[in-house]
Amino acid sequence: MRFLWIVLLAAGLCAGEFDEAVAEYNQGNYIKALDAFYVLAKEGHPKAQFNVGLIYANGKGVNKDRYQAMVWYRKAAEQGNTAAQYNLAKLIAQRPDKEDPRALEQIKYWYEKAAEGGRKEAINDLALLYLEGKGVKKNKLKAFELFKKAAEMGDSAAQLNVALMYAWGEGLPNDKIKAYKNLKKALSQGRTEASAYLERLCKESSWACQGN
Structure with missing residues (x-):
């Protein structure tokens, strides 16, 4: 935390x-x-x-x-x-x-x-509350929008979270290229866990990792 x-x-x-x-x-x-x-x-x-x-x-x-x-x-x-x-x-x-x-x-x-x-960190953590339904009504779409906002502000945790939702989130806009870009950004900021997700993404959708 x-x-x-x-x-x-x-x-x-x-x-x-x-x-x-x-x-x-x-x-x-x-x-x-x-x-x-x-x-x-x-x-x-x-x-x-x-x-x-x-x-x-x-x-x-x-x-x-x-x-x-x-x-x-x-x-x-x-x-x-x-x-x-x-x-x-x-x-x-x-x-x-x-x-x-x-x-x-x-x-x-x-x-x-x-x-x-x-405060970008707060936006990410607020998104987690909506994703998990803690203290609020569970709302995956709202969580997604908040993650996007925090990711655009440069929060590495949000970049990782929004990437996972872009790549594998059910009922959400699927965008493997945006997933790849956000994972790369998160990794560049020291989120080493992004590496395994990048490997999985590029294995499943190699086209998303080419030239981006």
Whole structure:
């Protein structure tokens, strides 16, 4: 399960203090970074709140604490931080009660928010909910459209997923050439599992792999 582990750069947000905290983090001074981010986070700055959540989630200089990570991700998420919205959804999806309707509702809600903000990973994971019928009515066509959107934005998981649907999805537009192209894109981004699917596709439909 992917998480966004990037410490965001300052964008006119208490730039001096924020940049100093980022510098401490990048130098491995995680406690100092946490202290600095925490001061800004308490003042309501979403990027600092996200980074406090990130440090707790990743256990950098502190014990991993998913509860604290979720608290701070939620604060940032409620202010529209898409990275926090996405990571919050992922953490909820790892809880023991992840199949509970209320948990599924939250997962869907935060994926949707992050997707609306242009977070490509969230669009892919929202598509998976529709494909599997988790927290939503199962809708393979909607999942397909979402996978296509995320794939076009460059998400490697979505490129792999849409390729499989193009090549072998029942009741969906069949396009072996698009399947091949998306598998190649996914493979170029490190999705090594795409290799086996490419081999299968080219064995079954060699014409789709020629000159593309």
